Amino acid sequence: MNGAESLVQTLTDQGVNICFANPGTSEMHFLKALENPRMRSVLCLFEGVCTGAADGYYRMKGTPASTLLHLGPGLANGLANIHNAKRASSGMVNIVGEHSAAHLKYDPPLTSDIEGLARPLSHWVRRVQSPRTVAWDVATAVARASELPGQIATLILPGDASWQEAGDHPLLPSLAPPGPRAPDPARVEHVARVLRSGEPTLIILAGQATRGRALELAGRVKAATGARLATQFFTSRIERGAGRVTLERIPYAVGQAVEYLKGFRHIVTVETTEPIAFFSYPDKPSLLKATGTSVDELAAIGEDPVAAFEMLLDALGAADTAPVLQERAPAVVPSGALGPATIAQALAAALPEGCILVDESLTTGRETMGLTVGAAPHDLINNMGGSIGYATPVATGAALACPDRRVFCMVGDGSAMYTIQSLWTQAREGLNVTTIIFANNSYAILKAEYANMGAGAPGPQALAMIDIDRPRIDWLAMAKSMGVPAVSVDSAEAFHRAMVDSTREQGPMLIEVRL
Structure with a gap:
């Protein structure tokens, strides 16, 4: 058994059986080890999708997923959604490939300070020193990630520790994650x-x-x-x-x-x-x-x-008091123009019981969420860290954690462009995700923030940095290119119908809501 095989075996032995991966040359032995039948490996076309999906998986499953990232630049690409995951107290085990120890002394082009990149957003960072310590290090990483609240654990795996022999019976620490503390x-x-x-x-x-x-x-x-x-x-x-x-x-x-x-x-x-x-x-x-x-x-x-x-x-003295529970609001199918009220009505009428709603709609969602409290019971996930581009990866991870539940992902067009590669992974894995793109062709939230900051009226150059309509993004073509069926809607009744239709088929779908 080499170090990479020891790593994957230890992950699965410790209950981590999914890896969101974007591998490179240094991780080829790890890639081979992912053929372990107990490990589900999910290819993501950008590292921010890997880390965001791990976040979404933890939020719904309550146990950490692993990621595979390629050296320092790969970790850097994933840091924005590691930041969001840390703010959400999501547990995650990041495996970051590294050059072999013998090669590092020549300062090859991809050399970087991986520990320096990882520490600000990780609760625990360690570099593997030997293939025989891989299992111990991985078990420690999983234990840290599994603590309450969830922790970010980052393990750096040099190439030689991956391909050299690790032995057949690795010694593991006895590390039971502590439960939540009792309040004072x-x-x-x-x-x-x-x-x-x-x-x-x-x-x-x-x-x-x-x-x-x-x-x-x-x-x-x-x-x-x-x-x-x-x-x-x-x-x-x-x-x-x-x-x-x-x-x-x-x-x-x-x-x-x-x-x-x-x-x-x-x-x-x-x-x-x-x-x-x-x-x-x-x-x-x-x-x-x-x-x-x-x-x-x-x-x-x-x-x-x-x-x-x-x-x-x-x-x-109120232990027997009954709570007041939300009543089911009438499912009114709206008609007419799209706006905050009709979008909320369409959502409330279309959301099926037990679905998961991931919200990064920013401008639109601020007004609609308060109007959907009487919908069928569902889970709502928000962006805790504020780094945009979180929703489509988080929806991907949530769908893998809960394959029997439909996930609705509400995202603005500007935010969606950060991690749109998620659609490709959703299509490849056949995930039940309905991605709703609110297409106003601008960073509308920044127009409001411009006014809030008291910066005065934006001029042509300032507006050019906020609008994204030249050229206008073709969302239907974007979705088709990644294997996701798509439809465009410009009325409330069409929006409702498209959401309902998406629940009748297995697999992903994209709805462009033209505002």
């Missing part, structure tokens, strides 16, 4: 006193608290105390829709967020921080709460939100 009882009791005061309180949920039993328990707290429940504008994954506890969404725009928060005397955080502005703006605050509003932590990031809410309900 004194902290929980303090929050109970805040809620018993009757003063207006907002509980902000993130992480594991936005789904499953934690979300249900949060709904009981709301029913018992009158506190309101919300999320930050961007959240890694939310279970929402009919039959679930509804979470409000703190607005993105600073003025709207300040207005939303001004009525609360207390803010309680669960696996998140107090609300802050996404960017700094001249003469606008970074902290969005009103003066005099207190901020109290119920559960820190990495603590158990289920235990926190159970302890809180016990402290309130």
Whole structure:
């Protein structure tokens, strides 16, 4: 068994059985080792698709995937979506190929400081020193990536450690990832006193608290105390829709967020921080709460939100309180022109039960998400890190994690161009992904941000850096070139029909929504 075979065997032994790969010359022995029948290898045509897909896989599966990246430049190509994954607390094992130790001394063209590239966005970085240590290093990487919250582990694999003999019975560390920590009882009791005061309180949920039993328990707290429940504008994954506890969404725009928060005397955080502005703006605050509003932590990031809410309900004497659940809104099929309201109606009517909605629609999605809370139960995934080009890779990974569920990926045309190679992987793997391109032929969000920054009216040159209509992107041809069926729509009823049609066939589809 060589080092590469030891690596793949150890990954699968540790429960990592998928690898999103973009290999190069240094990784050919690893490529051969991927023929292990227990490992599913998925080719991606850009490293940012590899890392984004690993992020989406973790968000839905809860266990890390691996990536295979080619030396420092390959890692650099994947860093933007590693950043997004880190912000979403997604676990990931990155395997980065490297020159053999003997070759590095000649400074070949692809030589770079891989550790220096990896460290800012990795929780753990290690360079394999010997083929006999590969299994130990991989097992350690998987253990780190599997911690709660999820961690980014990056392992550098020199070519000689890959092709040399590793031995048949590698020694492995005994590393059981620690479970979530219990919250401090004194902290929980303090929050109970805040809620018993009757003063207006907002509980902000993130992480594991936005789904499953934690979300249900949060709904009981709301029913018992009158506190309101919300999320930050961007959240890694939310279970929402009919039959679930509804979470409000703190607005993105600073003025709207300040207005939303001004009525609360207390803010309680669960696996998140107090609300802050996404960017700094001249003469606008970074902290969005009103003066005099207190901020109290119920559960820190990495603590158990289920235990926190159970302890809180016990402290309130409200353990038997039933949560108020979202009712199913009538599925009204819209007609007429496309706009935020009709797009939301079409979504709410078309989303099938149990689907996954990945949102990077930016300008359009800001207005539509609040209008779909009464749709069939589904999962919503947002971009936590703000680096655009996340949605189509994340949708790809989510579809591989949940092959029996349809994934809808809403993305603006500007964002889609960053990682459009995802379509090719979706076609090759036959993934059930409906990609919805909102085509307004511009970076519309930047037009709004131009005004928010107080930069004045944009001139012709500034507008030329925002508009993407010369030439206009042919999305139908783009999809066809990568093997994905596509349709263009320009009315609300056509949009609804196209979404429904996409659920009736296996495999990917692209819908261009012409705005």
